Structures are given as structure tokens and as C-alpha cells.
Amino acid sequence: MLPSFANHVLCEMMALDGNERRRITPDKSPTHSVVLRPSRQFNVRDNSPANRHSFHGMTSPLTSPTSRERPEQLKRYSQQLHYPASYTDLPPYCGNLSIAKQRQAQVDRPADGGNRHTNMRGSMWNTVNARTSPGSDLQEARPPPVVKKRGLPRDERPRLKTLVRVGSLNVGTLTGKTREIADFMKRRRIHVLCLQETRWKGSKAREIGDGIKLFYHGLEAKRNGVAIAVSGPLKEHVSSVNRVSDRIISLRIATKDGFWTVVSVYAPQCGCTEADKEAFYEELDDVIRSAPEGDYVTVAGDFNGHVGQDRQGFERVHGGIGFGRRNQEGERIIELAEAHDLAIASTFFIKRESQKITYCSGGRQSEIDHILVRRQFLKTVKDVKTIPGEEIAGQHRPVVADVCIALPKQTKAVREPRIRWWKLTGETQKTFREKIAAVGLPDPCGLIDPVWASAASTILTCARDTLGETKGGRRGDRATWFWNEDVQKMVKAKKDAYKAWQKTKSLSMLAEYKLKKKEAKAAVARAKNAAMDELYDKLESSQAEKHVFRLAKARRRASLDVTEVRAVKNEDGEVLRDAVAVKERWRAYFEQLLNEEFSRKERNSAEPVAGPIQPWTVDEVRMAMKKMKAGKASGPDGIPVEAWRSLGELGVRWLTMFFNNITRSEKIPEAWKDSIIVPIFKRKGDAMNCANYRGIKLIAHTMKIYERLLDMRLRDMVEIASDQFGFLPERSTIDAIFIARQVMEKYREKNKPCHLAFLDLEKAYDRLPRAVLWEVMRERGIPECMVRTVQVMYDGSTARVRTSHGITSKFDITVGVHQGSALSPFLFIMTLDTVVKHLLEGPPFTLLYADDVALIADSRAELQLKIQKWQSALADAGLKLNLRKTEIMSSSGGDDVVLDANGTAFTQTEQFQYLGSILSADGTVDAAVRGRIACAWLKWREATGILCDRRCSRVLKGKIYRTVVRPAMMYGSECWPVTKAHERMLNTAEMRMLRWACGLTRRDKVCNEDIRTIMQTAKTACTEVAVVWTRYEKITTTPYPAGLGDGSYRKAPQRRTEKTMEGHRMQGYERAWSHQG
Incomplete structure (x- = not known):
């Protein structure tokens, strides 16, 4: 109890009244003492132990020269401070407690030059304008009032905020240093590291080892580039990444109390122009301004500016503890901090010179790397310092800051074991x-x-x-198998050589360091190649294709910024982070989405058609199983179609009898009615908005086999109009695109205006009323027993949602057809064909591909009348036009608008992407060619993990290119009236891809034909694609327009798809004849 009283005494000695700000001013006079004023403030007049304290003119009992006087003095002092007299008996050694408190280390304590409160955890400062540190949580040391409830029993255990370390480093280049950066972050316990001058081109994310994920962005190789590395506990909570330029990148991390916005910057250096510097700070202003008000904002990076020690006029953002003298770039930094109320954190902490310098080159030392935080959160910064001696960048040193942030609770992902x-x-x-x-x-x-x-x-x-089964749980880190003990020893030897060179600065040690650095780099390369030998042996085997696409998919997934979102927004825009709340939000969203039905008119019920269903045969079941694709995700029961295929005739015969039993009893297993919805992000919009996700429904595979049996029977019973090109045999998107282009060419040929409307149905599959579906089936003459069979599959259907926090509870689905079902596409096109059959004019004036509708008319008035009739017919059936996505295109231009039935104007456009191919109002294909080249580059970037891998054979790369990239480039080219310029554009793009895949450039002087021979890839030619299409005689069977009535021909000859096709066909035949000869 006695030392406790001493602490109380010290507490009263060092407590300051927060309402009255006083300075602690030094005085050289040795006779002045510390006087405790009535407000319990003190002034340090002398720091000598003999004259340390005086209380209201009375000598302190702790420093009294006579120990016999202490009890009486302590008794009087305790009465003044209202302490019990029983605490006045102190042992002799307690007199030195106050002196020991004042001798605490001052190296790592912040000093900002303002009024400083002292507390029990800090030391008594002898500094001008000293006050408490920004991180102090004991600004008043006296016992708190009861109303604050401190010290009382709590309902739950109080959790302390986690100390998170954020750093910044200019690496010079990331090439060959990713594993060292991961090791550095692990050793120094850095959670977020901002990197500058990465000199990497591209915008991706990748794993670099030890669970660390790197988000990088760069525009030009060997110049600029920024990145942010995030450790394992935080990478799963990254909600968004914003790549502004090759000098600015930011990301947003979800925390327990909100969000943390981290910005990595690389300011223009001295050689850059003023325009570049102004543009950089304007972009940085926009990024900081776009951060929400409540976000914890941290801006870290290489600012290439000195803020100096002078803080006059900038006391709020500058702590006065800088290094060197301020320059013009430092003025820009302070202006930025003042504009956004950011504090330059390093200037608020007293450090040794070695812990301040961030750049050292040619004998010059400076502090140009800074960490800025919002001034209101400055108290959460506990420490800022530079770490010397780290050999990652030759000239720059890493600067780190310890901040107090409440991180989200780490929950293990619930992953059930799966059968292999x-x-x-x-x-x-x-x-x-x-x-x-x-x-x-x-x-x-x-x-x-x-x-x-x-x-x-x-x-x-x-x-x-x-x-067997998988173990479940989180997958291990497989990206750094090569980081073995031998490699670590070589890297450590390199670091030791670097430190020795820094100490001696001798040329011999510099040569030794360069040698060790070269040896370490070679050791890393050898170990990495040895670790990947097994993988590349698989890629060269007979089953290489399966492994290649699996590897490409895994590498693409690893390159995504956000793989899963653990926080979502509710209907009011508030962010939900609790696992239970997130699951409930997903369940409520899909429950509302899949159970909402638009108003409609009652249809006249048709008479049911009597007649039994013929029993299912073994051949039909075998054919249905054959149509099922392997390797697809199974439903809730966990039984894929491969299980039935592996049973051979045993499985086919058992399923045939079981399906006939289901048909006779008009009942399906209850387990088949359950499904799991997997939200797939559309890669656009806010990732925390549920509306930006597309739900994919996982259904039992055995039920899908049964659906395919019903689908085959229904297609034999129902005939679909020729306007529909979706989900029908011998019809495809190419037919619809070809007819649309032919119509536009015919109108243009006769100099007549062509008006097109592209209708989009709002949530067509999810909003289709099931009552309308049953009535349509009866109208089309389908037997009532088959209608009841389909009804049984939909009655009582339920679903659950798979989220990052687990699977939600079940909810009923009463509207729409199943997403991901084998039967749903035909049920939908049959319903649409029935409800608008009186509006179908046949190709080319009406084109349908499932719910994508294209209408063509001679005038705007005629087009408007057509749209309104379609809108009315769809509304009667419970379907609705999406006015936001429905667009109008006219070859004549003009400002005349097209209105719907309610008077709302539709959006007019000059280009529209119809079924994946861009249609232009002027009838040209320039935009379509450029669009397909852009799509090919997107596919190329997804497969760069394989195509740019030096260890993969060029033959394998060529196969991947032909099966993944080229189809994306040549899609829709069958109906292009291409010119020589278009073919040159396609060939140029393809040769760039092939050269990069081979690791060759034009400087290597390897001709294109040799590269195509190496990659086993023929020349890109629209002629070959068109010949393949015409061999199926689709041109002669597809009903495209032969003429459009009267009109005047254009004077200049135009490139036509028809003539192009004839030329392609003759070239193809000539090539075939010459090959046979």
C-alpha cells in the first residue's frame, strides 16, 4: 500500500489542469524550485535533485533532507490532498521515486512544441512548450468521477486497439525484390507498406509470399510506378483499390470501427517540370478529397521534399522536429497538409539523426519520405521512425509509423471438406x-x-x-516454396555485406557487396526454377490442357484486387461488418429480388391437354448425361454428374427407373428443391453494393439430368418462331448479328434512314410470373401431366446464399425461373414467343436472342409505335422494360427523341454493343474491329501468367493463344465487310501478343512467319473464319433481307458483307484446291 501512496503523490505532482495552459520554462538559476500552484500546475525552475519540489511553500516530504521529518510532513500533505493518514508511513527509498520518474528515456517520446500534459506513463519534460504526446491516454491523472464508469465491472472484456505498423519505401525497382520485401515486412511486423519507383508496368495484384499481397500500378517500364503491400490479416479486408496514375495508388481497408484509406505517392523529382508537379498535387488533392469524412486517412510515400524544422505558422500540421531546411517542394507538402488538415507525423517525434534520415547518397542526407495522417487522428500515432541498415533499396531507407487502429476480428473461413x-x-x-x-x-x-x-x-x-476428402480451411501459401534455408543464407550474407560497406565506405567492401548481391539473385532464380520443375512437367504431359487452364485460372484469381467482400451496405447505405448482419443482408436482398412480381393482366386459361407422358428410355437418359459438362460445381447434395457417369450402365438404368418413378408419382426429392446462390461481382460499381452482384444458383446435378429429359421432350412439342435465335439448334448470335449488319448495309446502300431499338427486359428470368408460365404451356398444347411435372419442380423451392461469412438460412422462391437450370432457357423463350407472337414481324425487322430484343423501322414514329406495343404486351405478361438500358440508334442522326408509353425518352447512341459486336450508326465496322482487339487484350492479360512464363513451351503457349485469345479477337468477324486496313490492325495486334509470348522483340530481327511457325499459329484472316461459317450453309438458310423497296443508290461503291463473303468463299475454295493439288 505504501508504494501506492507514492504513486498518488507523483500523480498529484505531475497532474495539470486541462482548462489552463501553462508553459514549463527552463531557468539556469540553481536556487529556484518547483512550486505546486493551487491548480496543481508546476513550473520547472531547476532540475537539481536537492531543490526538486516545494508544495505551497512547504518542502516536499519526498525530498526532505531529514528523514525524521517525513511522517509529519506526509501527514500534513495528505490532509491537504484528502488522502488517508494511514498512508503516510513511507520507507526511505520512496523519496527517490519522483527522481526516477523524471529520468525516463526521452528518445521515443513525441514533442510537438505545444502545451504538454504529463502523466504517470510519461516522463516530466524539461522542454519549451512541452505537452502530452499525441498518443497519450492519461491526460488527467486524478481519479475519474464515477459517472465515467471507469474501474467498474463491465459486461464484456474491454478490447485494446491493435498497434498497426504502416511504412513507406522507395525500392528503386521491384524486380527480384518481392520476396525480400515480404521477408522485411514479416521481420519488422509491418502490416501495410507503401512502395514507390517500382518500375513495373501493368495494373494487377499478386501474392509475394508469407501471405502478403501486392497491389501495383505502372504505365511505363523502367520508370515511376507505385504499389501497396498488405499483410495477410488485412488483405482479406481490402474493399477497393484506386489506381490513379503511375505516381498515386490508394486502397481502402475495412476496420472494426470504419475504413482505413491508405495512399502511396511518388512525387515528381527535381528534374520534372512544374506542370508535372502541379498535375501530381491536383490528382492527390482529388484522392484525399474523395475519402469519406470518417475514414482514417494515411498518405505515405516519397514526396521528394524537405519540410525542415521551422513550424512557424503551421503549428497544427508541423511538429517542429524535422531534419534539414525546408525547400520549395517542402512548401508544397505543408500546403497540402494545411489544405486537408493532415499532420506530418514524423515532425512530432524526437529521434536520433539516424532515425530521421530517409535518403542518403553521395555524402548527402535528407528526409524526403513522409507519413501524413489526419490531424484529428494524430493521437493514435504512437511512433514514427526510420529503420537504418535495411538493404532493400540502395539509397532510400524505410520509414514506419505505429498507429493504434481497431482491426476487424479475425474469423476463420468456414470451408467444409470436399470429396476429391x-x-x-x-x-x-x-x-x-x-x-x-x-x-x-x-x-x-x-x-x-x-x-x-x-x-x-x-x-x-x-x-x-x-x-478421400480435402481438409478444408484456408489454403496454404504456395507462392514461395523456393524460399529455403540456402536461399535465406545467401540473402543474409548480402545484407551483412551491405551493412559492412555502409560502416566502412571502402571500395573493397562495395565490391564484396556487389558480388554477394549477384550470388543471392542467382540462388533465388535457381531455387525458384527447381521448385517449379514438377509443375512444368505436368504442363508437358498428355493432360497438359487441364493443368494449364487450371493454373491460368488460379493465377488470374490471385491477380484480382478484391476476391471477397466481408462488408456490405444495407438499403440506407450504411456499412455492415458484423457477420450475422452481413448474412442477413444477403438473404434479405435475394429474397426480395427473387420474390418480387410486377403487376399484370389475367390471361385466359386454355383447356388442359390430356395424355400421359411416355416413359423415359435408357437412350434418352444416356443422351442427357452426355450433354452435361464435367468439372462443374455440384449442388447442395454434393453429387456431380461424374459420379453417375463412372457407374456406366448401372447408373444409367438406375436413373431411368428412378426418373420414371418421379414422373408417375409427380413428386421430386425434397433435397432437390434446395439450391445455393453464389453472388458473382460484375467488376463494376461499388463492391459493397449487393445490386452489383449476379447470383448464380447451384442445383443438384441429378435434377439437371431430369431437366434435360424434359427439355428434349418440350422442344419436340413446341415450335419457336424464326425471330428467336437464342438457345435453339443451328442458330447463334452470329446469325442475329449478320442480319442486323445486312439490314444496315441495305438501308445505307439505298440512302434510306435506318432506325433501331435495342430493348432490355428488367430482371427477365427473375420476374417471370410462374402463373403465366403454366398458362403458356397449356396454350402451346403441352400435356397436363408434363405441366404438373414442371410445377412440382418449382413448388416449394428454396435457396440459401453463400457469403464470405458462411451460408445463410433458407428462404422461399415464388417468382421466376431457376438461374443455372437446364430447362429455364427454353421455358423463357417459349413464354416470350407466346406473349408477343402478334408483334413478331420476322427477320430482319424483329430479332430476338432470349431477352435481348432488336426492332428495326423506317422512321422514328414507326419505331416509337413498335416500342410502345412491345411495352404494353410485356406488361400484360408481368414483364417490364428496363428504360435505363434500352437504347435507340439512328443512321440519320437528328435530335428527335423516341418516347415510351409513359412519355419517358429513351437514350440515343451512335454505337451499341449488340450480342458482343459493336454496331455503328454509320454502318462501318471500325468500332467493331477495335472492340474485338480490346477484348482480345483483356483475355491476353488474364492468361499472361502462362503466356509470359519463360518455362512454358512455345507450342503450349500457341495452343493457349489459339483456344483463349484468338476466338475473342475474331468473334463476329464472319459478317464484317473488312478492308485491308482492318486486317492489318488484327495482324498487328496478334503479332505483338505472339512476340511477347516468345520473349522476342523486333530488335531480335525474327520475321513474323518464323514466329508463327514457332507458335504453330496460322495468320489471322477473316477469310478463313468466313469460309468455316459458310460451309454450314447458314448464309443461304438464314432469312436476311434481299431488298428494302424503293430508294436511290449511293454514288460511291460501298464495301458489303455479301461481296466479302463471296470473295472469302472463293479464296477458301481456291486454297483448298491448291492444297489438294
Whole structure:
């Protein structure tokens, strides 16, 4: 208890009244003492131990020269301070407590030059205008009042904010240093590291080891470039990334209390023009201004400016503890800080000179790397310093800041173990089939639910015994297998040589450092190649294609900025972070989306058609299973179609009898009615907005087989009009695009205006009323028993949503057709074909591809009348036009608007992307060619992880290019009236891709034909694509317009698709004849 009283005494000695600001001024006179004023403030007149304290003119009992006087003095002092007298008996050693408190280290304590409060955790400063540090949480040391509830029992355990370390470093170049940066961040416990002068081209994200993810951006190689590296605990909470320029990049991290905006900057250096500097600071102003008011903002980077020590006039943002003298660029930094109320954090902390210098070159030292935070959060900054001795960048040193931020609670991702179905091949498949035959499947003619439950249990049990299961949980880091002990020793030797050279500055040590650096780089390259040998051996095997696409997909996923979003916004725009709240928001969003129905008119019910369904045959079931693609995600039951295929005839015959049992009983298993919705981000808009996600529904594969049986029967019963090109045999998007281009060419040829309307239906699949669907099926003459079979599949259907926090609870779905179902496309086009059959004019004036509708008219008035009729017919069936996405295009231009039935004007455009091909109002294909080249580059960037890998063979790269990149470039080229200029554009883009894949440039003087031979890739030619299309005789069977009535021909000859096709066909035939000869 006695030392406790001493602490109380010290507390009263060092407490300051916050309402009255006093200075602690030094005095050289040795006779002045510390006087405790009535407000319990003190002035340091002398720092000598003998004359340390005096209380109201009375000698302090702690420093009294006679220990015998202490009890009486302590008693009087305790009465003045209202302490119990029983605490006045102090041992002799307590007199030195106050002296010990004053001798605490001052190196890492901040000093901003303002009024400083002292507390029990800090030392008593002998500094001009001293006050408490920005990070102090004990500004008043006296016991708090009861109303603050401090010291009282709490309902929950109080959690302290986590100390997060953010840093900045100019690396000079990232090439060959990513693993060292990861190791540096791990050793120094850095959570976020801003990097400058990366000299990397591109805008991607990648894993660099130890769970650290790097977000980088650069426009030109070997110049500028910025990046931000985020450690494992925080990378999953990155909500957005903003790449402004090759000098500015920012990202937003979700925290427990809000969001943390981190900006990495690389300011123009001295050699840059004033225009470049002004542009940089204007962009940085926009980035900081765009950060929400409540965000914790940190701007870190290489500012290339000295802020100096002078703080006059800038006391709020400058702490006065800088290095060197301020220059013109430093004035810009302070102006930026003043404009946005940012504090230059390093100037508020007293440090040694070695912990201040961030740049050292040619004997010159300076502080040009800074960390800025919002002034209101300055108290959360606990420390800022430079770390000397790190050999990552030759001239720059890393600067780090410890800030107090409440990080979100780390929750382990819930990943259930999965059966390794991909191993179901060869001998394993035979073993699985034998186990199923030994155990035996249940009798398929019994009760539906017990039979299916028993069959599913048997299949899953045998699969687990044969194939095994994954462990679940988070996948390990596979990107740094090469970081073994030998490599680490070489890198450590390099760092030791660097430190020795920095100490001696001798030429011999510099040569030793360069040698060690070269050896370390070679060791990293050898270890990396050895670790990847097994992978590349797989890529050269017979199953290389499967491994290649899997690897390309994994590398593309790793390059995405945001892989999952753990926080979403509610309907009011408020951010939800709690796991329960996030799951409930996803469930409520999809429940509302999938159960909302537009108003409609009642349709006249058709008479039901009597007649039984013919039993399903083995051949039909075998054909339905054949149409199912392998490797797709399974439904909630976890049984993929590969399980039934591996059973051979046993599985086909069992399913045939089971499906016939379902049809007779008009009941499906209850397990089939459940589905899982997976939200897929559209890669545009706010990632925390649920409306920017597309829900993909995972349904049981066995149910999909049954749906395909119904689909084949329905297609034989119902005939769809020729206006529809979607989900029908021998019809595709190319047919619809070809007809649209032909119409525009014919109108242009006769100098007549062409008006087109591209209609978009709002949530067409999700809003289709099921009552309308049943009525349409009866109108089309489908037997009532089949109608009831489809009804059974939709009645009582439920769904759950898979989120980053787990799977939500179930909710009912009462509107629309199933997304991801094999039967839904035909049900939708059949319904649409029925409700608008009186409006279909046939090609070319009406073109439909599922819910994409194109209308063509001679005038705007005629087009407006057509749109209004379609809008009325769709509204009667419970469907609605999306006015925001419906657009109008006219070859004649003009300002006349087209209105809907309610008087709302539609958007007019000069170009429209119709089914993936850009149509221009002037009828040219220039925009279409450029658009396809841009799409090819997007595919190229997705596959650069393989195409630019030096270890992959060029033959394999050529195969990937032909199957992934080239189809994207040549899509729709069958109906282009191309010119020589268009073909040159396509060939130029393709040769750039092929040369990069080969690792060659034009300086290597390798001709294009040799590169095509190496890559086994023929020359890009629209002639070959057109010949392939015409071999199916689609041109002669597709109903395109032969003429459009009267009109005057244009004077100049025009390039026409028809003539292009004829020329392509003849060239193709001539090439074939010459090849045969």
C-alpha cells in the first residue's frame, strides 16, 4: 500500500489542469524550485535533485533532507490532498521515486512544441512548450468521477486497439525484390507498406509470399510506378483499390470501427517540370478529397521534399522536429497538409539523426519520405521512425509509423471438406464402381425421398472411402516454396555485406557487396526454377490442357484486387461488418429480388391437354448425361454428374427407373428443391453494393439430368418462331448479328434512314410470373401431366446464399425461373414467343436472342409505335422494360427523341454493343474491329501468367493463344465487310501478343512467319473464319433481307458483307484446291 501512496503523490505532482495552459520554462538559476500552484500546475525552475519540489511553500516530504521529518510532513500533505493518514508511513527509498520518474528515456517520446500534459506513463519534460504526446491516454491523472464508469465491472472484456505498423519505401525497382520485401515486412511486423519507383508496368495484384499481397500500378517500364503491400490479416479486408496514375495508388481497408484509406505517392523529382508537379498535387488533392469524412486517412510515400524544422505558422500540421531546411517542394507538402488538415507525423517525434534520415547518397542526407495522417487522428500515432541498415533499396531507407487502429476480428473461413471427385479416373473409377456394386443402390421404385436419401448416402460414402476428402480451411501459401534455408543464407550474407560497406565506405567492401548481391539473385532464380520443375512437367504431359487452364485460372484469381467482400451496405447505405448482419443482408436482398412480381393482366386459361407422358428410355437418359459438362460445381447434395457417369450402365438404368418413378408419382426429392446462390461481382460499381452482384444458383446435378429429359421432350412439342435465335439448334448470335449488319448495309446502300431499338427486359428470368408460365404451356398444347411435372419442380423451392461469412438460412422462391437450370432457357423463350407472337414481324425487322430484343423501322414514329406495343404486351405478361438500358440508334442522326408509353425518352447512341459486336450508326465496322482487339487484350492479360512464363513451351503457349485469345479477337468477324486496313490492325495486334509470348522483340530481327511457325499459329484472316461459317450453309438458310423497296443508290461503291463473303468463299475454295493439288 505504501508504494501506492507514492504513486498518488507523483500523480498529484505531475497532474495539470486541462482548462489552463501553462508553459514549463527552463531557468539556469540553481536556487529556484518547483512550486505546486493551487491548480496543481508546476513550473520547472531547476532540475537539481536537492531543490526538486516545494508544495505551497512547504518542502516536499519526498525530498526532505531529514528523514525524521517525513511522517509529519506526509501527514500534513495528505490532509491537504484528502488522502488517508494511514498512508503516510513511507520507507526511505520512496523519496527517490519522483527522481526516477523524471529520468525516463526521452528518445521515443513525441514533442510537438505545444502545451504538454504529463502523466504517470510519461516522463516530466524539461522542454519549451512541452505537452502530452499525441498518443497519450492519461491526460488527467486524478481519479475519474464515477459517472465515467471507469474501474467498474463491465459486461464484456474491454478490447485494446491493435498497434498497426504502416511504412513507406522507395525500392528503386521491384524486380527480384518481392520476396525480400515480404521477408522485411514479416521481420519488422509491418502490416501495410507503401512502395514507390517500382518500375513495373501493368495494373494487377499478386501474392509475394508469407501471405502478403501486392497491389501495383505502372504505365511505363523502367520508370515511376507505385504499389501497396498488405499483410495477410488485412488483405482479406481490402474493399477497393484506386489506381490513379503511375505516381498515386490508394486502397481502402475495412476496420472494426470504419475504413482505413491508405495512399502511396511518388512525387515528381527535381528534374520534372512544374506542370508535372502541379498535375501530381491536383490528382492527390482529388484522392484525399474523395475519402469519406470518417475514414482514417494515411498518405505515405516519397514526396521528394524537405519540410525542415521551422513550424512557424503551421503549428497544427508541423511538429517542429524535422531534419534539414525546408525547400520549395517542402512548401508544397505543408500546403497540402494545411489544405486537408493532415499532420506530418514524423515532425512530432524526437529521434536520433539516424532515425530521421530517409535518403542518403553521395555524402548527402535528407528526409524526403513522409507519413501524413489526419490531424484529428494524430493521437493514435504512437511512433514514427526510420529503420537504418535495411538493404532493400540502395539509397532510400524505410520509414514506419505505429498507429493504434481497431482491426476487424479475425474469423476463420468456414470451408467444409470436399470429396476429391477430380480423382475419379482410371483405376480409381473402377474401384468406385465395384464398391457401389458391392453395396448396392436401393430399389428405385420405392418412396421418392427415402430412395434418394439412401442412394445419395451410398454414393457419398463410397466416394469418401475411395477418393478421400480435402481438409478444408484456408489454403496454404504456395507462392514461395523456393524460399529455403540456402536461399535465406545467401540473402543474409548480402545484407551483412551491405551493412559492412555502409560502416566502412571502402571500395573493397562495395565490391564484396556487389558480388554477394549477384550470388543471392542467382540462388533465388535457381531455387525458384527447381521448385517449379514438377509443375512444368505436368504442363508437358498428355493432360497438359487441364493443368494449364487450371493454373491460368488460379493465377488470374490471385491477380484480382478484391476476391471477397466481408462488408456490405444495407438499403440506407450504411456499412455492415458484423457477420450475422452481413448474412442477413444477403438473404434479405435475394429474397426480395427473387420474390418480387410486377403487376399484370389475367390471361385466359386454355383447356388442359390430356395424355400421359411416355416413359423415359435408357437412350434418352444416356443422351442427357452426355450433354452435361464435367468439372462443374455440384449442388447442395454434393453429387456431380461424374459420379453417375463412372457407374456406366448401372447408373444409367438406375436413373431411368428412378426418373420414371418421379414422373408417375409427380413428386421430386425434397433435397432437390434446395439450391445455393453464389453472388458473382460484375467488376463494376461499388463492391459493397449487393445490386452489383449476379447470383448464380447451384442445383443438384441429378435434377439437371431430369431437366434435360424434359427439355428434349418440350422442344419436340413446341415450335419457336424464326425471330428467336437464342438457345435453339443451328442458330447463334452470329446469325442475329449478320442480319442486323445486312439490314444496315441495305438501308445505307439505298440512302434510306435506318432506325433501331435495342430493348432490355428488367430482371427477365427473375420476374417471370410462374402463373403465366403454366398458362403458356397449356396454350402451346403441352400435356397436363408434363405441366404438373414442371410445377412440382418449382413448388416449394428454396435457396440459401453463400457469403464470405458462411451460408445463410433458407428462404422461399415464388417468382421466376431457376438461374443455372437446364430447362429455364427454353421455358423463357417459349413464354416470350407466346406473349408477343402478334408483334413478331420476322427477320430482319424483329430479332430476338432470349431477352435481348432488336426492332428495326423506317422512321422514328414507326419505331416509337413498335416500342410502345412491345411495352404494353410485356406488361400484360408481368414483364417490364428496363428504360435505363434500352437504347435507340439512328443512321440519320437528328435530335428527335423516341418516347415510351409513359412519355419517358429513351437514350440515343451512335454505337451499341449488340450480342458482343459493336454496331455503328454509320454502318462501318471500325468500332467493331477495335472492340474485338480490346477484348482480345483483356483475355491476353488474364492468361499472361502462362503466356509470359519463360518455362512454358512455345507450342503450349500457341495452343493457349489459339483456344483463349484468338476466338475473342475474331468473334463476329464472319459478317464484317473488312478492308485491308482492318486486317492489318488484327495482324498487328496478334503479332505483338505472339512476340511477347516468345520473349522476342523486333530488335531480335525474327520475321513474323518464323514466329508463327514457332507458335504453330496460322495468320489471322477473316477469310478463313468466313469460309468455316459458310460451309454450314447458314448464309443461304438464314432469312436476311434481299431488298428494302424503293430508294436511290449511293454514288460511291460501298464495301458489303455479301461481296466479302463471296470473295472469302472463293479464296477458301481456291486454297483448298491448291492444297489438294
